[in-house]
Amino acid sequence: MLAVEHLSHSFRSGSENTPVLHDIDFRVDKGEMIALLGSSGSGKSTLLNLMAGLMKPTSGSILISGQAIEKMSENRLAEFRRTHIGFIFQSYELIPHLTVRENVELPLVFQGQRGKHRREKAMSLLSKVGLGEKTEMFPSQLSGGQQQRVSIARSLITQPAIVFADEPTGNLDTKTEKEIIDLLIELNQTLGITFVIVTHELEVAKRTRRVIQLRDGYLVEDGAWAGDAE
Template identity: 85%
Template sequence: MLAVEQLSHRFRNGSEETPVLHHIQFKVEKGEMVALLGSSGSGKSTLLNLMAGLMKPSEGSIVINNRPIEKMSENELAEFRRTHIGFIFQSYELIPHLTVRENVELPLVFQGVKAKLRKEKALSLLNKVGIGEKSELFPSQLSGGQQQRVSIARSLVTEPAIVFADEPTGNLDTTTEKEIIDLLIELNETLFITFVIVTHELEVARRTRRVIQLRDGFLVEDASWAGDAE
């Protein structure tokens, strides 16, 4: 599903180079739910951007669905992201003048899917994430937790191979955080969706079955703890 192979990255500023990631290597299998854990400055945001095809690595390879994405052109990457990758953001990134349903439908608009099918898929996913009755409201009429549920539904509407969640509970209180992680676990188990959850919170990371931990640009731990989901 996802293979990160001997990945290194350096940022260049004029003639100077600053190393950010050092020989990162791991695999994520289809249907896994993995946390990428690290504090600020650990390199996790850079690694996320590389895995999502938003940046090109200095060295190494990123393979998603048997395709090395670092070899793709910008146009190929844009198309690949539209069809193979879903995103969940800390700040939800919902469009305020669109309804909840229209926000979920938006990725399908870019794919040219007909309106009737777009609506059916959006409503089905909104029901799955528990806010089907909010479909015709606007984001400003929802709580933070409800907005994140919309973001989750939108991330799944194209049936992506993998979903990257970037600090998905960062703007939420403790109770709502638990509800959102519970929902992601349920979607992972019932729909067999592959999730990579980027977080700096150990409490969030330990709700997943496997944690990949970065520190100062190095992979320092790749651990599983089945049965520790609570």
């Protein structure tokens, strides 16, 4: 599903290179739910951007569904992201003047799919995330946890190969954080969705079956939790 192979990355500033990631190598199988754990400065955000095709690596390869995304043109990569990758953001990234249903439908609008088909898929997903009765409300009328549920439904609307969740509980209180992770686990188990959850929170990471931990740009753990996030 996802293969990160000998991935390294540096940022250039003038004539100087600053290494950020060093020979990262791991695989994620279809249907897995993993956590990418690391404190600030560990390189996890850079790794996320590379895996999502938002940046090109200095060296190494990233394969999603067997396709090397670092070799794609910008136009091909943009199309690939629309059809193969879902995103869940810490700040939800909902459009305030669109209803809940319209926000979830939006990726299908970009794909040119018909209105009736879009609505049916959006309504089905909103029901799955517990918002079946709030489809015509606006984001401002929802709590933070409910807005994140909308974001989760939107991430699934294109039936992506993989969903990247970037600090999905970062803006939520402890109770709501648990509810959102419970929902992601349920979707992973019932729909077979592949999730990569990027987090600095140990309690979030420990809820997944597998933890990949970064420290100072190096992969230091891959497996069941066995370390310190600091």
